[in-house]
């Protein structure tokens with residue numbers, strides 16, 4: 001990588017971090033006045049953006065892909081159909097429980 | 113191809129995902145300018161101000177403080193209202209209420225003008241007004257009230273969920289359903 005390319009990517013990382021912080025702060029500031037259904041949507045967007053930032057920084061974990069995919073598909077329903085969005089969150093959580101239990105099984109076996 | 117008003121109304125949907133490689137041609141900006149300049153206002157007070165942000169770095173700065181803006185639009189129209197001018201030119205009713213009606217009409221003009229030219233859009237109210245005011249260098253009395261993102265959609269819009277027409281529309285008196 002050339003120096004300019006490295007500088008550019010560092011600058012881009014800086015911008016992306018600022019984008020993220022800006023998103024969370026402005027979302028937090030507005031939530032008190034916005035519809036209740038916006039809360040879950042903003043949290044889920046925050047999660048997605050945080051995972052993307054971590055990936056930028058080289059922290060990538062395939063096991064969160066399944067739960068996040070469910071949310072990505074259903075995110076648009078957050079305000080139009082909060083119940084359906086709630087069910088999507090349940091499904092994402094169920095998939096994360098599966099990952100958690102699988103991790104626990106693996107750990108147990110390793111300790112045997 | 114240019115769509116007429118009825119077709120623009122029928123086909124317009126809020127777009128939250130844009131093709132970030134496509135910029136808007138000059139004719140679109142010119143048409144938006146005409147939309148704004150020809151929009152009506154109570155007492156002809158013309159107290160609104162519009163900032164059309166199209167420089168990519170400035171769009172990014174604006175987006176950073178606009179949590180309700182999704183996707184990578186080619187431009188963002190920031191619709192602002194001047195409360196002081198509203199009062200001086202239109203009186204108390206304009207300062208308290210009509211300036212928002214005026215801005216709403218201007219917003220519709222912008223949305224439909226864009227749609228007629230094949231440009232997609234999405235209104236957004238979720239942003240931090242003070243931050244946007246600072247970024248755009250707006251005078252204290254010129255407050256951003258609404259944004260409209262503009263660009264070329266890169267996926268079909270989500271389906272529309274409309275109330276049944278009888279809940280929205282009556283003829284001659286409340287609740288009478290047909291002509």
Ligand SMILES: Cc1cc2nc3c(=O)[nH]c(=O)nc-3n(C[C@H](O)[C@H](O)[C@H](O)COP(=O)(O)O)c2cc1C
Nearest residue numbers: 124125126128180181182234235236237238258272
């Ligand atoms: C005043 C106003 C503010 C809005 N603010 C936002 C916003 O901050 N973010 C967003 O994604 N959509 C926003 N919208 C878009 C609405 O969600 C959208 O118009 C509505 O769901 C109907 O969908 P349609 O525009 O496709 O017909 C706003 C719309 C209006 C009229």
